[in-house]
Amino acid sequence: MPLHTADLEAQIPQLRRYARALTGDTWAADDLVQDTLERACDRWQLWKAGSDLRAWLFTLMHNLFVDGVRRAVRQAGQRVDIDDVAQELSAPGGMPDQALDLQRCLLRLPEEQREVLLLVALQDLSYQEVATITGTPIGTVMSRLSRARARLRELMEGATTPAPAAAVVPLVRMK
Structure with missing residues (x-):
């Protein structure tokens, strides 16, 4: 058909x-x-x-x-080191244009994390659907999503230091 x-x-x-x-x-x-x-x-x-x-x-x-x-x-x-262009991408403090800041911060995420975050949050796909689309195991999808959310939160809050490697990640139920 x-x-x-x-x-x-x-x-x-x-x-x-x-x-x-x-x-x-x-x-x-x-x-x-x-x-x-x-x-x-x-x-x-x-x-x-x-x-x-x-x-x-x-x-x-x-x-x-x-x-x-x-x-x-x-x-x-x-490759361009993201830190070399951080001034262009970092969210200016106190500026009301959150959409532009969000887009800049999204672009600072590693490609794999950004894709998973967008597919789950923007397209409302299940973890299994994202795993199928990206060709990765569902556990990897969940891990990338968790790291993407944490890093995006840091970027939006203006944090300059990366999250510690042993950060506590809340359990997420699969859709």
Whole structure:
């Protein structure tokens, strides 16, 4: 059973929201959504009818994003140390624009943590769905989510020191 255009179109707002949060750039997000939809149309035979279309599309998007990041790192031949650009990314104290601060802080999270946090918090996916999309064990998803929440809290509060390695993490029930 082929994908229907209406089914794909219904997923575009969620794809765009996730892509924008993931990339931090409107143009890059739109390109990522376009690439995801093109790949879905090219490979619709791989989608199992009756399965979760949204999860399949997010998996495609995740893989495209990771491939793009890896390609950019290889082409650049070097990485930018986040501490070198911390002034540009850190939340200014007392500024009312929380959305901009949140986006800057999200972009400071490691890619793996940011992806998991966005899929759970923004897209309201279960841990199992996120594990399937990212191709990681559910325990890893939970660990990354916990570390992402803790680090994001630190960044939003303006903390400059990383959390201690032995931080106590509350138990989370699986969805």
